Amino acid sequence: MICAAQDGRARYLQRQREVNRQVRRSTPGAEGARTDVCARDRRGRAARRAARVRRMSLHAHKLVCITLHMGVTAAVAGASGYGGGELLRLLLAHPEIEIGALAANTSVGLPVTDVHPNLPDLSGRVFTDAETLAAAEADVVFLALPHGQSAAVAATLPSTVRVVDLGADHRLADPEAWRRAYGGEHAGTWTYGLPELPGARARIAASRRVAAPGCYPTASTLALAPLLAAGLVEPQDLNVVAASGTSGAGRSAKVNLLGSEVMGDLTAYKVGTHQHRPEIVQALSGVAGTAVSLSFTPVLAPLPRGILATCSGRATPGTDADAVYEALRSAYAGEPFVRVLPPGRWPHAAATLGGNAVHVQGTFDAESGRAIVVSAIDNLGKGAAGQALQCANLMLGLSETAGLTAQGIAP
Template identity: 75%
Template sequence: MGMTAAVAGASGYAGGELLRLLLGHPDIEIGPLAAGSSAGLDVTDIHPHLPDLAGRVFVDTSALAGIDVDIVFLALPHGASGAVAQALPDGVRVVDLGADHRLADADTWRRVYGGDHAGAWTYGMPELPGAREAIRASTRVAAPGCYPTSVTLALAPLLTAGLVATEDLVVVAASGTSGAGRSLRANLLGSEVMNDLTAYKVGNHQHRPEILQALRGVLDAPVSMSFTTVLAPMPRGILATCTARLRPGVGGDELRDALHAAYAGEPFVRVLPPGRWPHTAATLGGNAVHLQVTADDEAGRAVVVAAVDNLCKGAAGQALQCANLMLGLAETAGLTAQGVAP
């Protein structure tokens, strides 16, 4: 008998992606699946792409209180995970895919998300220095957001190597519509997003404080960043273009060497060969981050481009990667760096 996982918010996009991954996991069985407004529905009414879950019915989230499982995944809207986590037994391991437990500073949480701060948990980005060991030792882990995953993994090696300045970071990142969740919104209708690109939450995106917290954590120094997000007419994927001022004498070879040194042996980070640039379709369905870097000598800036599947490495895949570490399983179990094409 394998280990058992419960999922709250299993009817959403990230929840559905997590179920897809768990169905292929060699060591984890799928336990209770909770969903608020979808409670009582067959799982395949919401996720017809998961036929092996036919006959399974979503339960109300309150049914998870006191549950006896090995791990619980919270794939809930921002602000909803804290109360659910408090109702779970103390000993059960929990991975939160939402933002409730990512930020350490309560004032920043209230400013960005509103409401009460539920407290900070171990930050679940295994590729950051020291993070893998901290995740293994934790029973409560906050999985990072999709934008923070791409931007942090792109810039952290250059900053820690001292190759770029810590101020004047500039990021422009495009995301597919699934990053906004499954709730019906007029601006996310197909007829609204097709043949269109639009910037949104310019200058005040909720993920900027999380990115700055992660980068400051690896540097132990102040960091400043301009962060602009763009809604792209595709269901999933993120392409983040990140630039920073080069330190004197730094060129493209040093930048590439820093990425290779940081991610040598990492199962889910791929530094692409020179001249090949990341694109979102190549990461579809995989738990991989694709990276490329160059020195724009005329502008005096490093340019790092990162691509991820926002629902996999940016959400469900990364959560499962953390769960594997917490449960003492192979970190790569149930996951692949390979994408789906066409």
Template identity: 60%
Template sequence: MKAAIAGASGYAGGELLRLLLGHPGFEVGALTAASSAGTPLAAHQPHLPQLADRIIQETSGAALAGHEVVFLALPHGHSAAVAAELPAGVVVVDCGADHRLTDPAAWREFYGGEHAGTWPYGLPELPGQRQVLADARRIAVPGCYPTSVLLALFPAFAHGLAEPDVVVVAASGTSGAGKAAKPHLLGSEVMGSVSAYGVGGLHRHTPEMEQGLSGVAGVPVRVSFTPTLAPMSRGILATCTAPAAPGLTRAAVREAYESALAKEPFVRLLPEGLWPATAMTYGANTAALQVTLDERAGRLIAVIAIDNLTKGTAGGAIQSVNLALGLPEELGLPLTGVAP
């Protein structure tokens, strides 16, 4: 099947291309972008020699026509208009934010403008979500931070282990901010320094976390989210805590998580005593997770590591597309990372 990538010159686009080149079910079709149109892909993705001479086209419905799958790795607010030009039978995968939220008011508050509508949410691990994605022709890929938080906490809320009042502190690498030049992301600003941003409930991924966790819990879940920028190119390490349910024990927490994740191919519950590190997941469509109970504070603690570009974006997108097309869910997706 032919797959087109809009936004092929960006970080998410490059990761999609890396994974698609190793996927036996896909042939890479049109590559499009905005400001980089007319230039060879090698100028933007030199790590992809198989596609080095391909010329990037201007993003349009005509350029993306004739493909079975179209991936939109575009900034928020740009996907809806492009998707509207594509036939209903094409699988369109939005790696941006346009179609993730179900509440138009939340979209207006955190993103501004009119809400473009809601598509099936591309996180197969959530309870019941694989059935939703089967045969889907429009898919909204989660944000990278929500991917980590939802994977870390859905077992807790599915099993009634925690109260609906979540605190998340997460560190992300600089690729999460995209490829556009920004002074605060210069090497001299980032190296040797960790900084907080979007503090006080301002980060745009907050309502997405609340939406996903509330859907699992069956009651509204409040999330206080503090993101931090770490001096690394890839990765997210998220520490997620919530008040523990009365009478909860460490053994019960472990048992519930083992049960919830036993058949998940991409979420690894680490052996007791081993804690996640971002280096465990580089280049892999996997999540490394550990959970415990702080008995003194009465809080459940889940710590998770993912690669924000793989499981957090491109890998999660292809995983969802595999399900939508009736392919094996693990097809073309790396389980092994790169170390050191």
């Protein structure tokens, strides 16, 4: 019975197929319509396959982008100091850099938050010895060490690792100038990391070793460079008087930095002999295209952080206040961190605190014949950690402004 039913079913299906063929042959256009339907089906399948390929390609592109920008690790030597602590604060907010080894030879084994209680996201981390950095597998290493200590650590790092030195060891090109300012042997010269100087960005981006400028040189150079470049001041008669907060002297205990010694007082120090003078001269001579002569007087101010620098030069004929202002405006148009204040407004150091900003304003003193520019920075920001991170961003091919802000935290 089952076999008979199956045979009957087979004969029925065969007759139906024959009828369908007869209908298609006898109906004009039916075969063409069927062909059109098939063609549309094929085109539809092809379109769906193409869409899937596009989606897969987009997904692959995203994976490549993520791969390129993930896993960028930064290690820090000297992480227990003021500059190192500020750098850690900035790195914690960086969208593409993770914090790796944290070395501090004077604090080995101590929890990071014991030294930097303002960084609770680093709870559970402890400081290690600087010798561990060579095996840390970091993409970039920051050296936030006192002068004379960076070179030895840098020598242990692989040549493929990008290194930014916040110290002075690699800033000066002249070995004799180094010996006069700091003593000891010159460690060599690295690319100078002041991105706002002409041509500096390309040099920084192409380098694996960068020396971040000092705080006083940053404030002074960015104030006077536009005037020298525009020929508005004579290179042989430059003067800088700059007041700085106490954090610029580092974290080591010193009697002259005690609160009772500093508060309510202003003190000039190292007048005519400060170690940053040759660095300012070197940077400004490069801009002027000739050797400059500079008088530099630093002043210790009763502030934790911040620098206000009053910089001037003997004006060339034809210089006036409008020319000074236009030189600043033109030099820093489009710069993300340099703000030329509106006419009549002068920089406040407090307005730059916590940011990577530089505020500048200029004028012309007709009585003395001098062009004057006042600049303000956070000595721990644009004068140290912020500038170092700005350079690292360029070296790593990241956005120059990543993890940085031009906004201050005042009051």
